[in-house]
Amino acid sequence: MNTADLGLPVDVPSTALFTDQYELTMLQAALKAGTAERRSVFEVFTRRLPEGRRYGVVAGTGRVLDAVENFRFDAGVLGFLREREIVDETTLDWLAGYRFTGDVLGYPEGEVYFPGSPIMRVEGSFAECVLLETVILSILNHDSAIAAAASRMSSAAGTRPLIEMGARRTHELSAVAAARAAYVGGFATTSDLAAGFRYGIPTVGTSAHAFTLLHDTERDAFRAQVDALGRGTTLLVDTYDVAEAVRTAVEVAGPELGAVRIDSGDLLLVAHRVRQQLDELGATDTKIVVTSDLDEYAIASLAAAPVDAYGVGTQLVTGSGHPTASMVYKLVARAESDDPRAPLVPVAKKSSGGKTSIGGRKWAARRLDEDGVAEAEVVGTGPVPAELAGRQLQVELIRGGEVLAREPLDVVRDRHIAVRAGLPLSATQLSRGEPVLPTEYVQVPSGN
């Protein structure tokens, strides 16, 4: 299958190749050894948050559900694997019938997470689960990194809307996922049309410096824009002299001018001057949008400035210093033997070097203090203690291969904002610190 006919810049016929080769070679070896069908439990978690960050944000879950559903080996893919001799014919036959038939549960999208939180659990045969490692991690690591940065920016911005405009600073399809993750993290709109098309996120955009430079005068450019887009448009006022541009803008559009955009200079100073000038010109309702290499710290520093909206690009799509989360996908339990009725036994890597993990299928719950504020992330194996039964974090996402529920992004975004509000106040401090909740491990012997 060749998608070039569709005008797509990619030519990947299914999600099955978003896979590291070793997943297929492990499959081949396990099929040959007779261990491929052992029931297995894989968990996604991170050993640490990015340095100084106080919470993580789960994002990409909805995209994972799509990716798992579309994980199929069609003729084109099988032909590639055969031609390259990546796996043998037995394995190719097995792959031709591949369809994930297991269970997935996890933190709902928009939830927060901490070191050790079992963010997602994938359970089924070793063979069917091992293949999903890379695509699940790609999606969750990318989207969660962006959502975490977005969440910090949106708490710094308070009630002022944030515009995502980073598409030009990241891969063209990362940009679409980044706009989605930014929305989950609290952004209001995006400049990326593909994100509007694919996810229904509201899109915005008016003009760039090139438009002013195209015209013989700034006045000509402003007039052309107002003629085409109406007085409610946003005029970019920093191509030449800002004060002159603001004067011209109000002359051309009148005091009904929607907004002006400032994209360079000392934004704090310029915003104050522009606000004063707009007010003096009677354009008291004209808003000020600022866009120039903003991050959460710059947004916070403008809290007292007369700014009405922020446009954020580079720092959003690069996760504000942390472009990826460090989630891993680890086998934590598997059937004791090849007998289909064999019980699960916990497993874990035991080598040195800080990469050890805790075996066993885990539950997670968030314990609240007496005021209803979260005070600990509790992770355990075995039965859930009664007092935490109502506070469990994981929900079913896929059962027997069937996706159980897809959520509108607004639901996810609202969840994130509500969950964040339930964290201790120090969660939204921008300064570096420890995770705002400690992770407590409890192990209740399963006989209890």
Added chain:
Amino acid sequence: MNTADLGLPVDVPSTALFTDQYELTMLQAALKAGTAERRSVFEVFTRRLPEGRRYGVVAGTGRVLDAVENFRFDAGVLGFLREREIVDETTLDWLAGYRFTGDVLGYPEGEVYFPGSPIMRVEGSFAECVLLETVILSILNHDSAIAAAASRMSSAAGTRPLIEMGARRTHELSAVAAARAAYVGGFATTSDLAAGFRYGIPTVGTSAHAFTLLHDTERDAFRAQVDALGRGTTLLVDTYDVAEAVRTAVEVAGPELGAVRIDSGDLLLVAHRVRQQLDELGATDTKIVVTSDLDEYAIASLAAAPVDAYGVGTQLVTGSGHPTASMVYKLVARAESDDPRAPLVPVAKKSSGGKTSIGGRKWAARRLDEDGVAEAEVVGTGPVPAELAGRQLQVELIRGGEVLAREPLDVVRDRHIAVRAGLPLSATQLSRGEPVLPTEYVQVPSGN
């Protein structure tokens, strides 16, 4: 058009929506003002390299050519733009017939660049050129950032091969582009099957800790792997105790064992111990592959260690601290008037704030010293000085809308390695420093 039927996790019918909305609103305003057809010249350049970096690497050019060819507004896209009222009917009519008919020239892929290098030039009507800003920048900014990191890693690795294995740390389609950019920068192989499928990059991969944990003993796991993949396979030896694993590995596979992989611990120390142990066991040809959060510095620090290959993940796909290049796409010249025969005039933003740029259509050449080593990046407007005529850097990529040449990735990779070798030796120092070549601007009055 809905690509969900293809099993793709994306649903973007053409590259035309990898676009910031303002490009379409500017188009609408220019069409209405009668300025849309003014001949225009846009240039891609960067004002600075990432802090401390000595050169940049142009990557993504081949992907840009695909994206420009596939930039079409089909019924699905037009329906979206109409329904959302993003542009008016006149603009929709114009977009329906869109096809880029202009010229693109630029640095060939794999070349190096410096602040101010005119990396790509797009020339045509304002209307047809302004729409390409976002997709061109997305591709070049992402791919060049990865290629720059890859180039540093490959020069640190010397003749030892580098394996790209970062798919799990970035968006699933960024990963494919990252594997491609890594190859351009000097990597040998990738673990990402989609990159093998799409770009023919050699793929590798054997097994993970999960495979060992699936089996009752490490010996069972090694035997299963050797049975399926042969003695030439790579066994992962750090799930439990490394020394015991190496002993078991050689017992199972014999001294013909292809390689062992170490993924945790003090790699320098462990590599020395494992090499000694392998040699004592007679496995003198068994190679050692190391993979554990490597970057160019870690690779360099292992130069004296008995390591045969490096696997690099996170730091590669995140650009080793610089996940995006800061290239911009600026209007530098346009027709003096709406008259189709009007001459071009240079234009540039003149506001404060460090975002000024130099107007005019530019050429670029690399001046060599008497030993044939590059000594300056010379950028100019007007005629090219005779002594630099043979050293010009830009090549034609698209003429009258037709893509002129596509290059095999091996050609691009070879070019990069050759060009890098022609830079002063300090180019490949890993320590922070200034760009290894100064950028000199020359302006020859066009009457001369």
